Amino acid sequence: MAAVLEAGSFRDPAGRVFSAGEQVLRTVTKVAAEQFAAASEAGVLRRLADAGRLVDFADVTDQAASYGLNDAEVVLSHPRIPFISYxxxxxxxxxxxxxxxxxxxxxxxxxxxxxxxxxxxxxxxxxxxxxxxxxxxxxxxxxxxxxxxxxxxxxxxxxxxxxxxxxxxxxxxxxxxxxxxxxxxxxxxxxxxxxxxxxxxxxxxxxxxxxxxxxxxxxxxxxxxxxxxxxxxxxxxxxxxxxxxxxxxxxxxxxRTVWGDYAQNTSYSSPEMEAKHRFCAEMVSAVKPDLLYDIGCNSGDYSLGALEAGARSVVGFDFDQAALEVAYRRAKEGNLPFLPLWLDAANPSPAQGWGQAERKGFAGRAKPDALLALAFIHHIAIGRNVPLDMATDWIVGHAPVGVIEFPHKADPMVQTLLSQREDIFPDYDHQHFAKLLGERARIVKQVDVLPTRTLYWYDRS
Amino acid sequence: MNGKTVVSLTGTLAMLAVAAPAHAYLDPSTGSIILQATIGAIAGATLFARTFLYRIKSALFGSKSSNDK
Structure with missing residues (x-):
């Protein structure tokens, strides 16, 4: 399989990074061959990789021709990192x-x-x-x-x-x-x-x-x-x-105070939260995703739930930095394959840098097998005026399967957003949302976790 | 001593020092080089003193692992 150059690796003439299917390849050019050999022979690279501080590598120079990388002095193969973040x-x-x-x-x-x-x-x-x-x-x-x-x-x-x-x-x-x-x-x-x-x-x-x-x-x-x-x-x-x-x-x-406040509240678990956990766990254990996105992950409650239900890794996204700090602490203390990142969903990271390709945009950076978008859609549909069909397209577009929570207009979370502004959202309605979702995917299952909150499990695969 | 003198003094000191080739592909920038020539010695001395004190402390009170968060 021919290797495709990664657009982000060109500044250092020592080598380039390529993609070949699931593999990540790195070439070492003539200018850097000597330095690389020194680090390699001293055992520094191997020690760091074994300690998990440097991404693992294997020398695949003997297969260089099969990737079309004949000019390289050395070719390394690396495991792919689930999600490249900036x-x-x-x-x-x-x-x-x-x-x-x-x-x-x-x-x-x-x-x-x-x-x-x-x-x-x-x-x-x-x-x-x-x-x-x-x-x-x-x-x-x-x-x-x-x-x-x-x-x-x-x-x-x-x-x-x-x-x-x-x-x-x-x-x-x-x-x-x-x-x-x-x-x-x-x-x-x-x-x-x-x-x-x-x-x-x-x-x-x-x-x-x-x-x-x-x-x-x-x-x-x-x-x-x-x-x-x-x-x-x-x-x-x-x-x-x-x-x-x-x-x-x-x-x-x-x-500073966020973690303390959070720790005091962790014992709180309502029947609604339990129902949400059960519903998400059912989807996750059916799909067994290698990578799951938790869009609007907050402090990571449902990300952790997804990991327990069998997701192999979770990348969470939220706008609230304080919540992300709590999520970080939980991931670190539990040594979990959970990465909480900052995202403004109404303005996600663009493709940018040299040739507008050096740093990848949010869309298409990884291929999650499933997603959760809980208590999220009202933030973009009402908080940021994104029409409901466009908001649905955006969420469903990220993963073939997922769970979306739809807070109805009467829900206190939605009412809080509407309290400061005129209600110009006649289309924001749970029946209308169910219709929109049904046009884009099969609704596998749905449940009302509260009279004003409905969860939908969709599948467009 | 005004700023101009500081800069030219440190610059001269840096020039007088023995050449060591910098890695080529990243331009380190002048401000950073002058700063390193100036504070390198202070930073080195601070670390030396800190290590020295730490050794004395651990010899007296038994070793305790340090500063991490």
């Missing part, structure tokens, strides 16, 4: 976990005489909520005294978004999504008030770096003139360790 879709805790994983990887590699050639956040993916590094070719021998080439990138893609979130209580996702390289120190510096600058990390990595960068740009003195700079290994380790300590302590003020 930093602008991560919750604060996911972003923090990715940053710490990156720093730990650098620190551990240094002990073996290796280093990372860059610090892009796109090289971190998640299995459940556990960060996994995906770029084998970023690992190369460390040269004593070399500067940390990825420092600015680390600041832009990890440190600055996390500082913005924790210091200013400002979600950086929107900005990051518009600026795929991350948030520049020169920009963040303008937002930080005087009293918050008296912090070593902020003062050095943000304020001072921004000032020096601005000055060098004004004087049009490029980095080439500083290429001979030296950073002693102790200094490199010191910077990594200092950043690690700072980032490990960061938290978001407005998220």
């Amino acid at each position: 930093p602008y879709e991560w919750s604060f805790s996911l972003h923090k976990a990715a940053a710490l994983a990156h720093l730990d990887l650098q620190l551990d590699l240094l002990k073996d005489g290796f280093a990372l050639s860059d610090a892009t956040a796109y090289n971190v993916q998640f299995e459940g909520v556990k960060p996994v590094f995906i770029d084998h070719l970023s690992i190369r021998p460390y040269q004593d005294g070399e500067i940390w080439a990825g420092h600015r990138q680390f600041c832009m893609q990890f440190l600055n978004p996390l500082l913005m979130w924790s210091m200013l209580d400002l979600q950086p996702s929107h900005w990051f999504r518009g600026s795929l390289e991350g948030i520049a120190p020169e920009d963040l510096a303008k937002l930080i008030p005087m009293r918050k600058r008296l912090n070593f990390t902020v003062l050095t990595h943000v304020i001072a770096q921004a000032a020096m960068q601005r000055r060098s740009v004004n004087k049009s003195q490029g980095s080439a003139s500083y290429r001979t700079a030296r950073l002693p290994r102790s200094g490199f380790e010191g910077m990594l360790d200092g950043l690690r300590r700072t980032i490990a302590r960061l938290e978001v003020p407005s998220h």
Whole structure:
């Protein structure tokens, strides 16, 4: 089977990533062959893969011709990660976990005489909520005294978004999504008030770096003139360790109380929730999905239920960052194959970057076998004025089978949304919804979990 | 010492240091390089002091694992 180039892998001339059916392939080019051999022979790559910190790999160079990759020095095969996510879709805790994983990887590699050639956040993916590094070719021998080439990138893609979130209580996702390289120190510096600058990390990595960068740009003195700079290994380790300590302590003020509030409420389970759990579990155990989307996952109640009922992995999506934090904690504590991500369903991640293909859009990024959309549709149909037929198309389009909850207009959740505005939604009606759904899929089963809430199990496969 | 002097001083220090080839494909940017030349030593010394203190502490009070969240 011929391999198809992944549009996101072109920046580093060391290699390219390809797709061949269910396989992910990576070529190593001539320029990087020596460095790759060094990391490979030292056993660094194998150790990291065995520890689950680096995506697993197998050398399939002998099959290069069958994939049409004859020019490659080495061809690696990797297992496919269920869902590729981007930093602008991560919750604060996911972003923090990715940053710490990156720093730990650098620190551990240094002990073996290796280093990372860059610090892009796109090289971190998640299995459940556990960060996994995906770029084998970023690992190369460390040269004593070399500067940390990825420092600015680390600041832009990890440190600055996390500082913005924790210091200013400002979600950086929107900005990051518009600026795929991350948030520049020169920009963040303008937002930080005087009293918050008296912090070593902020003062050095943000304020001072921004000032020096601005000055060098004004004087049009490029980095080439500083290429001979030296950073002693102790200094490199010191910077990594200092950043690690700072980032490990960061938290978001407005998220602080959420987990406590949640923990107090977990014992609460109504007959309605039990009925919902039963209905979803019935669908999940019939379908046995490898991948299930939970759209509007909130703190992950039904995602966890789906895992118990036999789903192999779940990716949850929600708009509420505080709920995502709770979901993250539950996934982490239970070591579950559940990844909760941020999504604005009315404006999902677009296909963007170079050629508008470098970073994939939300639609079509993965092929879930089933989905849950519980207490969700009213948010887009009423909260965002999306006509009910279009909202139904959007949900049903994501997976061949699923459960959709339809809160009737009389439901308190819908009434809350309508309380602030005129009711311009004559079509928002459960009978009309059943008709729309029936035109798009077979309704396998339906149940009223409350007089004002109906669950529908649809199947269009 | 004004900002201009700081920058040229650190720049000069960086230039005087022995050459070590940076990995080619990612441009590290000037601001970052000057910063590293400036704070690298401080960061190294801080880590050294921290490790030293930690060793003393664990020798006196028994070892305790550190800082993670």
